[in-house]
Amino acid sequence: MxxxxxxxxxxxxxxxxxxxxxxxxxxxxxxxAFDIHINIVLEDAEEREAGKITRKLGSVFIRGDTITIISPE
Amino acid sequence: MxxxxxxxxxxxxxxxxxxxxxxxxxxxxxxxAFDIHINIVLEDAEEREAGKITRKLGSVFIRGDTITIISPE
Amino acid sequence: MxxxxxxxxxxxxxxxxxxxxxxxxxxxxxxxAFDIHINIVLEDAEEREAGKITRKLGSVFIRGDTITIISPE
Amino acid sequence: MxxxxxxxxxxxxxxxxxxxxxxxxxxxxxxxAFDIHINIVLEDAEEREAGKITRKLGSVFIRGDTITIISPE
Amino acid sequence: MxxxxxxxxxxxxxxxxxxxxxxxxxxxxxxxAFDIHINIVLEDAEEREAGKITRKLGSVFIRGDTITIISPE
Amino acid sequence: MxxxxxxxxxxxxxxxxxxxxxxxxxxxxxxxAFDIHINIVLEDAEEREAGKITRKLGSVFIRGDTITIISPE
Amino acid sequence: MxxxxxxxxxxxxxxxxxxxxxxxxxxxxxxxAFDIHINIVLEDAEEREAGKITRKLGSVFIRGDTITIISPE
Known part of the structure; x- marks a missing residue:
């Protein structure tokens, strides 16, 4: 629930x-990891722009105020 | 009321x-789900741009500060 | 007053x-309804752009930080 | 003072x-009226763009964070 | 100091x-006058754009979050 | 963990x-160094734009609210 | 340290x-001078745009939320 x-x-x-x-x-x-500011840590991450993988990143910290949505793949 | x-x-x-x-x-x-920051969780969600469905998403977390309006369909 | x-x-x-x-x-x-963040709820609402009605909405929640002005019609 | x-x-x-x-x-x-967020209420208000009156409004609530300056006429 | x-x-x-x-x-x-939000009040103020005086204002309240710098003339 | x-x-x-x-x-x-606002200090830093080194900086303080992501190289 | x-x-x-x-x-x-908002005061300051000195300022107060980086020269 x-x-x-x-x-x-x-x-x-x-x-x-x-x-x-x-x-x-x-x-x-x-x-x-995440916190109440919606700061996020991803592992085994990749960056995509316009549907294409543009970069592979081991782990990445994403600042919450730059995020619009989060969705399970 | x-x-x-x-x-x-x-x-x-x-x-x-x-x-x-x-x-x-x-x-x-x-x-x-929603909270006082107007962070929102939708289920069985779809994304639309210019009236067309552009993506289907199981569930999606939407960060409150990126939202302008919310309206029952 | x-x-x-x-x-x-x-x-x-x-x-x-x-x-x-x-x-x-x-x-x-x-x-x-409204609150101190100037979040607003309207009923029997319509959306207008450039003076034309673009949509009818039963009720709509408008997030305060996206608002510039509010004026009785 | x-x-x-x-x-x-x-x-x-x-x-x-x-x-x-x-x-x-x-x-x-x-x-x-005004408050510490610089939310403002004007009466007998008119809107001007590029020096021309574009609209007359009885009263208007202006959200503080959209304001740059306020000056007595 | x-x-x-x-x-x-x-x-x-x-x-x-x-x-x-x-x-x-x-x-x-x-x-x-000024406060901790860097809201500012100037007297005998003038507005300049691109080096030219565009307006004279008796006094003006400037909302802090719209300011970049302040420097004694 | x-x-x-x-x-x-x-x-x-x-x-x-x-x-x-x-x-x-x-x-x-x-x-x-970093803090809860995600203000960051880097040492032996270089600036890159579009993949090219554009500047070398001994140390640099980066204000948190301007940051999108941080990733170990 | x-x-x-x-x-x-x-x-x-x-x-x-x-x-x-x-x-x-x-x-x-x-x-x-600086404070926790990263408001900054510089003395004997000059402004540069695109690498060229565009202005000399005795002292200047810079509002923190407009700053991206600070680096010792």
Whole structure:
């Protein structure tokens, strides 16, 4: 039973998620950590722009205020 | 009797809503969760741009500060 | 006697108001609820762009930080 | 003796002021109310763009974070 | 001995300062008041754009979050 | 075991990281310090734009609210 | 030993630093004061755009939220 938005992020922990930013970049990776500011850490991450992989990143910290949506892959 | 804006969101829980973002994207889905920052979780969601479905998403977390309006479908 | 800005919104409750957003859209409807963040709920709302009705919405939640002005119709 | 910026707004109460917004619109009207967020209520207001009156509004609530300057007319 | 940024504003009180905004406008006038949000009141102010005086204003309240720099003339 | 986003930054202390800004600049350097606002200090830093080194900086303070992502190199 | 970002600013006090703004302007001067909002005061400052000195300023207050980076010269 999810009642608060952060419960959904909690359920996605260690699963692959898509994170989209205000600058239209996407980061896809395993959700390792998040906080109430929606700061996010992904592992085994890749960056995509316009559907194409543009970069592979081991782990990446994404600042919450730059994020628009997060969705399990 | 709705007196506070969040009461309207509460009444829309488990119903389908349209969420519009500052970048003009729309997300339509079942409202599962929200908080005082207006962070939103939708289920059975789809993304629309310029009236066309551009993507289907199981569930999606939408960061509150990127939202302009929310309306029951 | 209005001394605080929210008193004006309170006096407009259940009356029709025009709400303008930073993206230049207008929403016109009956003011049902507001809070200190200036989050707004309108009923029997319509969206206008460049003076033309572009959409009818039963009720709509408008996030405060996207609003520029609110004026009784 | 003005020592705090809000004292100037207080002295302008019930006088006509020009309020300019980040989107370059001007609203001119009688200052009826303000708060610490610089939310403003004007009465007998008119909107001007590029020096021309574009609209007459009975009263108008202007959200503080959209304002750049306020000046007695 | 200035140790905090607001000490510099305090030392400039009643002196002429240039205030620059994010929209590239400049306001020059006598600094009458400021607060911790860097809201500013100038007296005997003029507005300049691209080096030219575009307007004379008796007094002007400038909202802090629109300001980039303040410098004694 | 990383559970909070700042743990990832803590693990990257004294290692080389890439910091990307909202204006699309990259700063690469040794992570010396960070705080809860995600203000960052890098040492032996270089600035890159469009993949090219555009500047060498001994140390650099980067304001948190301008940052989009941080990733170990 | 620098552990917090503000320690780096503290170490730069009375030294010349480059401050870059979101609008791409640079201010170079002696760092006289800063606070937790990263509001900055420089002395013997000059403004540079695209590498050229565009203005000399005795002292200048720079509002923190307009700053991207600060680096000792």
């Amino acid at each position: 999810e009642n608060r938005p952060l419960d959904m992020l909690n359920a996605a922990r260690d699963k692959r998620v898509v994170v989209e930013l205000k600058n239209n970049k996407q980061f896809i990776g395993k959700l390792k | 709705e007196n506070r804006p969040l009461d309207m969101l509460n009444a829309a829980r488990d119903k389908r809503v349209v969420v519009e973002l500052k970048n003009n994207k729309q997300f339509i889905g079942k409202l599962k | 209005e001394n605080r800005p929210l008193d004006m919104l309170n006096a407009a409750r259940d009356k029709r108001v025009v709400v303008e957003l930073k993206n230049n859209k207008q929403f016109i409807g009956k003011l049902k | 003005e020592n705090r910026p809000l004292d100037m707004l207080n002295a302008a109460r019930d006088k006509r002021v020009v309020v300019e917004l980040k989107n370059n619109k001007q609203f001119i009207g009688k200052l009826k | 200035e140790n905090r940024p607001l000490d510099m504003l305090n030392a400039a009180r009643d002196k002429r300062v240039v205030v620059e905004l994010k929209n590239n406008k400049q306001f020059i006038g006598k600094l009458k | 990383e559970n909070r986003p700042l743990d990832m930054l803590n693990a990257a202390r004294d290692k080389r990281v890439v910091v990307e800004l909202k204006n699309n600049k990259q700063f690469i350097g040794k992570l010396k | 620098e552990n917090r970002p503000l320690d780096m600013l503290n170490a730069a006090r009375d030294k010349r630093v480059v401050v870059e703004l979101k609008n791409n302007k640079q201010f170079i001067g002696k760092l006289k």
